[in-house]
Amino acid sequence: MSAVSQPLRDASPLPTEASFPLSAPAPTTPEPIPATTLSSPVVLDVRDLKTYFFTYDGVVLALDGVSFKVRRGETLGLVGETGCGKSVTAFSVTRLIPDPPGRVISGKVLFRGIDLLWGLDAEAKIKINPKTGRAKVRRSFRRIKAGLERMSAVRGRGISMIFQEPTQAMNPVFSVADQISEALILHQGTHLVDEMMSATPDAPEVLPAMEALVDVTRAGGDPDTARRAAAKVAEAVHLPSFGTQSFYLVRDSELSSEDMVRRLQRGLRRTYLSRMERRYLRYRRKRMVIEDELHDLYLSEMREGRVDRRQRRILRGRRTRLRLGGFYYGVWGIRGRIQRPLRDEAFWRTVGRLEEVSIANPVQVAKGYPHELSGGMLQRVMITMALSVEPTILIADEPTTALDVTIQAQILELMRELKTRIGTAILLITHDLAVIAEVADRVCVMYAGQIVETARARDLYTHPLHPYTQGLLASIPNLERPDKKLSSIPGSVPDLIHPPEGCRFHPRCPYAMPVCKEVRPPTTVEGAEHTVACHLYKGTVAVE
Amino acid sequence: MFRSDTAPALITSYNLRKYFPIRGGLFSTRIGDVRAVDGVSLDVRESETLGLVGESGCGKTTVGRLMLRLIEPTSGHTYYHPSPETVAKLESLYATLKGGVGGGDGDGGTGGTPEAQAALKDLDEIADQYSLYRMKHSKMKELRGKLQIVFQDPFSSLSPRMLVRDIIGEPLAIHHAGTRSERAQRVAELVQEVGLNPEHLWRFPHEFSGGQRQRIGIARALALRPEFIVLDEPTSALDVSVQAQILNILKKLQSEQRLAYMFISHHLSVVRAMSHHVAVMYLGEIVERAGTEDLFSRPLHPYTQALLSAIPVPDPTLKRERIVLKGDVPSPAAPPPGCRFHTRCPAVMPVCSHTPPPLIEVRREHWVACHLYPPTGGEVVGVPIPFRTTAVGTTTVPQAS
Numbered sequence: 001m002s003a004v005s006q007p008l009r010d011a012s013p014l015p016t017e018a019s020f021p022l023s024a025p026a027p028t029t030p031e032p033i034p035a036t037t038l039s040s041p042v043v044l045d046v047r048d049l050k051t052y053f054f055t056y057d058g059v060v061l062a063l064d065g066v067s068f069k070v071r072r073g074e075t076l077g078l079v080g081e082t083g084c085g086k087s088v089t090a091f092s093v094t095r096l097i098p099d100p101p102g103r104v105i106s107g108k109v110l111f112r113g114i115d116l117l118w119g120l121d122a123e124a125k126i127k128i129n130p131k132t133g134r135a136k137v138r139r140s141f142r143r144i145k146a147g148l149e150r151m152s153a154v155r156g157r158g159i160s161m162i163f164q165e166p167t168q169a170m171n172p173v174f175s176v177a178d179q180i181s182e183a184l185i186l187h188q189g190t191h192l193v194d195e196m197m198s199a200t201p202d203a204p205e206v207l208p209a210m211e212a213l214v215d216v217t218r219a220g221g222d223p224d225t226a227r228r229a230a231a232k233v234a235e236a237v238h239l240p241s242f243g244t245q246s247f248y249l250v251r252d253s254e255l256s257s258e259d260m261v262r263r264l265q266r267g268l269r270r271t272y273l274s275r276m277e278r279r280y281l282r283y284r285r286k287r288m289v290i291e292d293e294l295h296d297l298y299l300s301e302m303r304e305g306r307v308d309r310r311q312r313r314i315l316r317g318r319r320t321r322l323r324l325g326g327f328y329y330g331v332w333g334i335r336g337r338i339q340r341p342l343r344d345e346a347f348w349r350t351v352g353r354l355e356e357v358s359i360a361n362p363v364q365v366a367k368g369y370p371h372e373l374s375g376g377m378l379q380r381v382m383i384t385m386a387l388s389v390e391p392t393i394l395i396a397d398e399p400t401t402a403l404d405v406t407i408q409a410q411i412l413e414l415m416r417e418l419k420t421r422i423g424t425a426i427l428l429i430t431h432d433l434a435v436i437a438e439v440a441d442r443v444c445v446m447y448a449g450q451i452v453e454t455a456r457a458r459d460l461y462t463h464p465l466h467p468y469t470q471g472l473l474a475s476i477p478n479l480e481r482p483d484k485k486l487s488s489i490p491g492s493v494p495d496l497i498h499p500p501e502g503c504r505f506h507p508r509c510p511y512a513m514p515v516c517k518e519v520r521p522p523t524t525v526e527g528a529e530h531t532v533a534c535h536l537y538k539g540t541v542a543v544e
Numbered sequence: 545m546f547r548s549d550t551a552p553a554l555i556t557s558y559n560l561r562k563y564f565p566i567r568g569g570l571f572s573t574r575i576g577d578v579r580a581v582d583g584v585s586l587d588v589r590e591s592e593t594l595g596l597v598g599e600s601g602c603g604k605t606t607v608g609r610l611m612l613r614l615i616e617p618t619s620g621h622t623y624y625h626p627s628p629e630t631v632a633k634l635e636s637l638y639a640t641l642k643g644g645v646g647g648g649d650g651d652g653g654t655g656g657t658p659e660a661q662a663a664l665k666d667l668d669e670i671a672d673q674y675s676l677y678r679m680k681h682s683k684m685k686e687l688r689g690k691l692q693i694v695f696q697d698p699f700s701s702l703s704p705r706m707l708v709r710d711i712i713g714e715p716l717a718i719h720h721a722g723t724r725s726e727r728a729q730r731v732a733e734l735v736q737e738v739g740l741n742p743e744h745l746w747r748f749p750h751e752f753s754g755g756q757r758q759r760i761g762i763a764r765a766l767a768l769r770p771e772f773i774v775l776d777e778p779t780s781a782l783d784v785s786v787q788a789q790i791l792n793i794l795k796k797l798q799s800e801q802r803l804a805y806m807f808i809s810h811h812l813s814v815v816r817a818m819s820h821h822v823a824v825m826y827l828g829e830i831v832e833r834a835g836t837e838d839l840f841s842r843p844l845h846p847y848t849q850a851l852l853s854a855i856p857v858p859d860p861t862l863k864r865e866r867i868v869l870k871g872d873v874p875s876p877a878a879p880p881p882g883c884r885f886h887t888r889c890p891a892v893m894p895v896c897s898h899t900p901p902p903l904i905e906v907r908r909e910h911w912v913a914c915h916l917y918p919p920t921g922g923e924v925v926g927v928p929i930p931f932r933t934t935a936v937g938t939t940t941v942p943q944a945s
Contacts, residue, residue: 081783081784081785081786082754082783358870360870360871374872374873376872377872404599404600404810405599405810405811405812405851405854405855405856406599406850406851406854406868406869407599407872408854408856409853409854409856409866409868409869410868410869412856413866413868431783431784432784432856433784433858434813434855434856434857434858435856436858437856437857437858437859437860438856438857438860440860457860458860458861461858461859461860461861462861471785472784472785473858475784475785475787475788476784476788476813476858477788477791477813477814477816477817478813478857478858478859486788486791486792486817487788488785488786488788488789488792489785489788490789492753492755492756492786493753
């Protein structure tokens with residue numbers, strides 16, 4: 001097994017002290033991850049991606065040869081008008097395109113060298129009648145299902161996603177804590193269980209630490225001292241989440257000091273695991289390990305480009321046996337009681353995560369349901385969920401479009417901070433060039449399903465090359481230069497069932513030449529990290 | 545509050561209030577109010593644009609609708625084309641009331657000094673004569689042609705069952721403007737004015753893109769040659785390139801037809817490009833009002849400062865210091881006592897939590913409601929603005945012409 005399992009993340013240790021707010025009391029800045037350079041490893045390499053939608057009106061060529069790279073710790077912005085294929089790109093990369101009608105037709109999505117689209121050709125046979133433009137798609141649902149199962153190895157820890165509408169992306173019938181806990185247990189379950197099992201509630205230093213915490217809190221003063229005291233308790237118990245729990249227990253309670261210490265000790269009860277609970281946790285851990293091994297197997301299958309049927313059979317057999325063997329843990333009546341410690345642990349970890357995204361009253365928010373929260377709060381909850389698993393890549397699809405400017409500023413600040421702390425690569429999709437200018441390192445400009453220009457953010461705004469980019473930049477009302485007359489791009493985005501021949505921008509382009517109507521312009525290199533697809537420029541053709 | 549030495553006001557509102565009831569409990573009784581608009585006074589001057597900005601839920605749209613009497617206010621009055629004498633009288637009456645009835649409560653107040661009682665009676669008389677909200681429906685219908693609105697969402701504000709021709713021609717038909725052929729001619733004119741083709745007249749709204757639908761909405765608003773148009777976030781559903789087209793059309797129409805706009809938006813860059821004056825709203829109240837240049841270069845209220853510093857600048861070579869406000873907007877059903885912004889204000893003082901600051905003119909044509917600016921402080925030059933933009937490199941944006 002070890003031969004095939006290569007860890008998903010870089011050799012970064014599992015999240016322990018560094019990401020835990022209570023054990024890092026003073027606002028220390030962890031060593032910043034250096035700004036990305038050309039030498040940073042490429043974590044996502046999309047090559048010549050084509051996604052079509054097969055509709056009654058014809059085939060919509062939503063993505064027509066999209067290529068870009070995202071490096072570790074980098075923010076790549078993807079901008080363009082409505083309907084240019086930004087979101088389709090994100091959904092294609094994560095294989096979330098609704099099928100039918102859509103399908104990724106060809107291309108490669110290399111996630112740290114693993115082709116996520118492997119096996120795609122076998123999933124469906126597509127015949128397009130060149131005369132009528134109608135298509136026949138014959139899908140193999142067995143293979144599609146297998147492909148989606150393989151993707152589960154990448155989703156979460158590999159690629160996480162924030163969706164545009166936070167109100168629609170959350171499940172209305174589960175509490176916020178339940179939804180974040182699910183992600184935590186799914187992706188960091190083994191680590192969570194290990195910590196619970198190694199807690200030391202009997203340690204002699206626990207009681208003095210608790211008394212200190214109660215005294216500090218009752219004396220008033222700034223919350224940071226209380227936090228530090230709570231961190232001491234957590235250290236004594238060897239369970240970070242207990243620090244969060246005791247901090248809020250003491251803060252929100254009116255009990256006298258002695259009673260409060262007793263109350264805290266009762267709270268500690270969840271870390272004394274009964275024999276049954278320990279057995280259940282060991283059992284859960286085994287199942288989590290099996291899932292991880294299966295995910296590693298899927299990854300190695302995608303990397304090597306073949307299915308290891310024997311290994312699959314073995315692992316799935318083990319999984320089934322485990323499930324059957326543990327059926328009595330799921331029996332109504334005992335299930336709630338044995339699963340309680342794990343749920344509590346996940347809950348308090350969730351509260352800790354919510355604290356990190358500066359939510360004022362995380363306990364109430366965690367207990368609440370999505371409809372009780374405002375859009376900005378929900379978006380922060382979504383970000384918490386996406387980043388709680390510390391993904392290699394975060395795809396943010398218009399994360400601030402539905403929000404007000406003041407809330408937008410909070411969210412962008414948060415994403416920037418998390419990027420430097422965790423080193424996540426971000427693919428930021430938005431139509432707002434100003435947002436891109438604030439946070440992106442590099443920018444890809446999309447038009448009608450193609451990338452027309454890629455450049456470092458500063459180069460793009462100072463020396464835009466493609467006429468479309470120039471038009472877009474000139475049409476933003478600029479706060480600094482309000483007197484400038486707004487110029488606009490005439491016309492609107494073309495119909496992608498019958499896109500214009502040659503360069504797709506030529507009907508709206510002020511510099512259109514005869515050649516533009518016939519030949520699709522190649523992507524040429526026009527400077528460091530600057531490529532453009534336009535006949536006006538005659539640089540060397542970029543190598544994909 | 546308004547000066548008489550500037551351009552005459554086209555439409556003026558005093559102390560507008562709109563409380564939406566919250567019903568609940570047994571028999572759905574009224575258990576509270578959402579104070580969507582709470583004491584807003586505004587004027588829009590002839591052929592000028594007043595920008596109204598604020599976060600979502602602060603009552604911008606409600607103010608727009610109140611000024612057109614699309615909804616009835618809880619209290620307050622709006623005057624269309626008030627004569628200078630009326631304005632002067634109203635000003636003096638409201639000034640009397642401010643001393644007599646606590647907190648400058650415009651109307652509905654009881655008690656107070658005899659002068660205040662008399663002032664209230666006078667106000668009532670003027671309102672009976674001129675206020676939009678006391679007008680008979682027949683009279684109001686005449687006025688509706690002069691007061692128009694363009695809605696935010698171009699996808700739900702056009703009937704999907706009507707042809708574009710009928711949508712644009714409907715206001716004309718309702719007001720019996722001209723004969724049928726004259727109306728058809730006017731519709732054809734309007735379509736040209738907003739940059740659509742005559743062939744578009746025979747299509748249905750679903751056949752158009754968002755930008756084109758918004759043009760149809762504008763043409764409909766223009767049909768009866770209005771003098772005042774409320775633009776309720778007309779471009780927030782559109783892409784930037786299309787947004788620029790719409791803004792340019794609106795500016796062109798304003799200069800050609802001497803229209804007055806109230807431009808409601810949360811997008812400050814757009815407001816700056818469009819408006820002559822800007823009013824900033826927070827939680828149902830106006831916190832600052834000034835000329836556009838004045839407001840954007842020397843914002844006084846801490847909320848305005850935070851709002852301005854939060855705007856992303858489309859230029860990575862410019863870095864600015866940013867005031868990131870903590871927390872969310874409080875619920876308008878239970879607004880904080882005192883200054884409504886004090887829960888999030890970076891410059892909060894003890895007085896803010898119990899006394900609401902009055903809206904005072906601290907500089908010529910610059911009103912602000914904040915305890916930082918004392919009413920008798922003389923000339924306020926402007927506090928040090930805590931945000932600024934610094935150029936990191938040179939910028940040249942070539943324009944595609």
